[in-house]
Amino acid sequence: MEKSKIEEYKEKLLAGWESLLQKSNEDEIAGFGRERIIVFLVAFILALALWLMVNLSRDYTLNIELPIQLGAVPADKALVKDLPGTATVSVTGEGWKLINLYNNPPAINIDVNNAEVNLFDQVQQQMNAMLNVNIQRVQPRILAVQLEDRISKRVPVHSAVNINFSGQYGFLDSLTINPDSITIDGAASLVVGIKEWATDPVEINNVTKDISRTVPLESPSELISLSQREVMVEADVVEYTEGEVQANINTRNLPLGRMVSYSPLAITIKYDVPIEEYADVQDENPFDAYVSYEQILEDSTGFVTPQIEENNENYHIKLRSFQPRNVAYFIVLEN
Missing domain, CATH: 2.170.120.40 (YbbR-like domain)
Structure with missing residues (x-):
């Protein structure tokens, strides 16, 4: 039985049922009587059952798509590419069994031990164990696989x-x-x-x-x-509040005999701090502001950007901004 044959049977059943419903409207019930409708229903069901028993007891051929699942693989090997999702299998058997197979196609577990897998043999072994049907053809018959360590x-x-x-x-x-x-x-x-x-x-x-x-x-x-x-x-999540502090600018790595003066002398730093830590942070300056002497030597504009460093790791402070972003400097030679 081909796939189209099963669909044809389904369409006949549906057409018969719709015809029966149409004949069972109120006008026809009044003409034939309820008893005649019941007799007709019983006769139709018996005829349908007899027709199914006769026709579905015959042998048919059906092409179905069976899902493929990966089965056993050597423990030290692995697939590089996925197996195909389905295999097209041509089966022969009684109509009853083929209808069940068509509506509920079983997945086939494919064991991979070599670079080539005989898909026909593995499908035949598993299908014969599940249903009494004959496998005529499997496409693809041989499956090439790629294994690696x-x-x-x-x-x-x-x-x-x-x-x-x-x-x-x-x-x-x-x-x-x-x-x-x-x-x-x-x-x-x-x-x-x-x-x-x-x-x-x-x-x-x-x-x-x-x-x-x-x-x-x-x-x-x-x-x-x-x-x-x-x-x-x-x-851990906490609520923050905003803090503000003034920090004097210092010079790091300053050579002997040199002094640098900045304008302005200090910058304003804004930061976020957990509400529980705000009072403690206000009692001390949590930041150092500095310019390295190397920045000055590499500069040609007369302005540098201070670096900000937190000097107490006991607080959970988040730097927001500082102003001004650039400060002027003056190098003074000491006698």
């Missing part, structure tokens, strides 16, 4: 999580990923070029509390396996 590699996990904070909230420290690396496994040519593995692009909005949640890793191809499929991302 299997290797494992440890790579860092890259976060693709996008955090959007509410108001003045932000990280106390940086976002942490646990574990921060995973093991990937597959064919050498596929694995060797992978430097990191990303999480799924997850977005978390209006954050005001500490973060602790699992995030899926980016899905690999069927040729690559991961030691795990998700990681934990964590971070």
